[in-house]
Amino acid sequence: MKVLVTGGIGYIGSHTVYELIKAKHDVVIVDNFSNSKKETLEKLKNLVGQDLSFYEGDVCDKAFLEKVFQEEKIDVVIHFAGFKAVGESVEKPLLYYQNNLESTLTLLEVMGKHNCKNLIFSSSATVYGSPEHLPIKEDFPLSTTNPYGTTKLMIEKILKDLYQSDSSWNITILRYFNPIGNEESGTLGEDPKGIPNNLMPYIVRVATGELEILSVFGDDYDTKDGTGVRDYIHVVDLARGHVLAAEKLSGLSIYNLGTGHGYSVLDLVKTFEKVNNVKVPYKITDRRPGDIAMCYADVTKAKEELSFEAEKTLEDMCRDSYTYIKNCKKQG
Ligand code: NAD
Numbered sequence: 194m195k196v197l198v199t200g201g202i203g204y205i206g207s208h209t210v211y212e213l214i215k216a217k218h219d220v221v222i223v224d225n226f227s228n229s230k231k232e233t234l235e236k237l238k239n240l241v242g243q244d245l246s247f248y249e250g251d252v253c254d255k256a257f258l259e260k261v262f263q264e265e266k267i268d269v270v271i272h273f274a275g276f277k278a279v280g281e282s283v284e285k286p287l288l289y290y291q292n293n294l295e296s297t298l299t300l301l302e303v304m305g306k307h308n309c310k311n312l313i314f315s316s317s318a319t320v321y322g323s324p325e326h327l328p329i330k331e332d333f334p335l336s337t338t339n340p341y342g343t344t345k346l347m348i349e350k351i352l353k354d355l356y357q358s359d360s361s362w363n364i365t366i367l368r369y370f371n372p373i374g375n376e377e378s379g380t381l382g383e384d385p386k387g388i389p390n391n392l393m394p395y396i397v398r399v400a401t402g403e404l405e406i407l408s409v410f411g412d413d414y415d416t417k418d419g420t421g422v423r424d425y426i427h428v429v430d431l432a433r434g435h436v437l438a439a440e441k442l443s444g445l446s447i448y449n450l451g452t453g454h455g456y457s458v459l460d461l462v463k464t465f466e467k468v469n470n471v472k473v474p475y476k477i478t479d480r481r482p483g484d485i486a487m488c489y490a491d492v493t494k495a496k497e498e499l500s501f502e503a504e505k506t507l508e509d510m511c512r513d514s515y516t517y518i519k520n521c522k523k524q525g
């Protein structure tokens with residue numbers, strides 16, 4: 194199978210390229226490096242031990258995409274390209290609506306024209322808003338609290354409408370919970386620019402001494418230790434989920450990709466300290482506006498229909514996240 198991976202140099206995309214190649218699929222990558230580095234492409238080539246078919250360009254650029262589809266006979270598209278920072282989306286909503294919606298609409302138009310109607314789309318647990326019950330099932334009510342989340346919900350709706358109008362499409366929407374970690378050699382990983390917003394990248398920077406102390410946003414939630422609970426999933430498991438989904442595309446389907454387990458902020462801090470033998474100083478601060486107490490997936494559907502089950506542990510996630518940053522530091 195020849196798979197086009199948009200955003201394939203990004204954090205989840207690059208791991209998915211690696212898993213696709215391990216599963217003996219052909220891969221074509223498109224990325225405009227708006228949130229990734231050219232050196233990651235070189236690292237990825239070294240990791241997979243082969244050259245990669247790569248096109249630098251913007252998925253919003255129809256003429257560019259046309260060229261890719263003319264040159265490559267694509268069977269399936271996995272669409273990761275998009276912006277993902279919740280806070281930035283509140284400050285720059287138009288940028289988020291423009292990039293996330295326009296890239297998807299352009300991609301769908303060009304795919305349809307070239308009769309490639311097999312798509313996997315990166316959605317997010319953010320579309321569940323503040324869930325009333327846990328664990329979260331795919332048929333729970335949907336709502337969003339920020340422009341980033343709204344782009345995901347709008348795209349989900351567009352995809353459902355498209356399928357309704359033409360059932361020869363095969364579309365799988367994957368709603369990720371909290372991806373962390375990286376492949377175990379520490380070649381690929383996540384190293385956000387500036388001060389990280391998400392928990393694991395922040396913990397890692399405190400562990401390396403780049404940041405002084407972690408702020409734990411609230412210890413008065415109704416959870417086992419009062420801190421927020423999330424379903425952290427190792428990015429390698431998540432990437433494997435995409436391979437299974439690509440191999441089983443049929444009709445319109447939606448799956449949660451998580452582990453089904455909830456871990457608190459302090460679980461993460463303590464596990465990170467233990468497996469890496471480092472200190473992560475922290476202080477309790479106010480809650481972060483917009484945060485929910487708990488969020489974890491019901492993973493039954495992905496298990497039954499995709500045979501997908503996360504295999505990696507929280508220890509693996511914490512160890513691998515640190516390996517990558519230590520490697521980056523060694524290389525300067
Ligand atoms: P990322 O920013 O690391 O990767 C996205 C890649 O897409 C980057 O390499 C960027 O350069 C590229 N890109 C962005 N806009 C583009 C465009 N118009 N044309 C070409 N390339 C473009 O993000 P990620 O963490 O790998 O996330 C991938 C997808 O998964 C995103 O759609 C994101 O919204 C979604 N998602 C991520 C998370 C998460 O926590 N990381 C959770 C849920 C959903």
Ligand code: UFG
Pocket residue numbers: 277279317318319320369370371372390391392393395407408409410411420421422423458481484
């Ligand atoms: N947290 C801290 N201190 C920090 C950062 C986070 O205590 O410095 C806490 C948060 O309050 C929360 C937990 O750590 O309880 C996880 O926070 P993240 O920011 O890492 O992740 P979120 O669950 O808030 O959101 C992430 C992505 C969203 C995505 C969602 C579900 O940022 O885009 O996961 O996939 F929608």
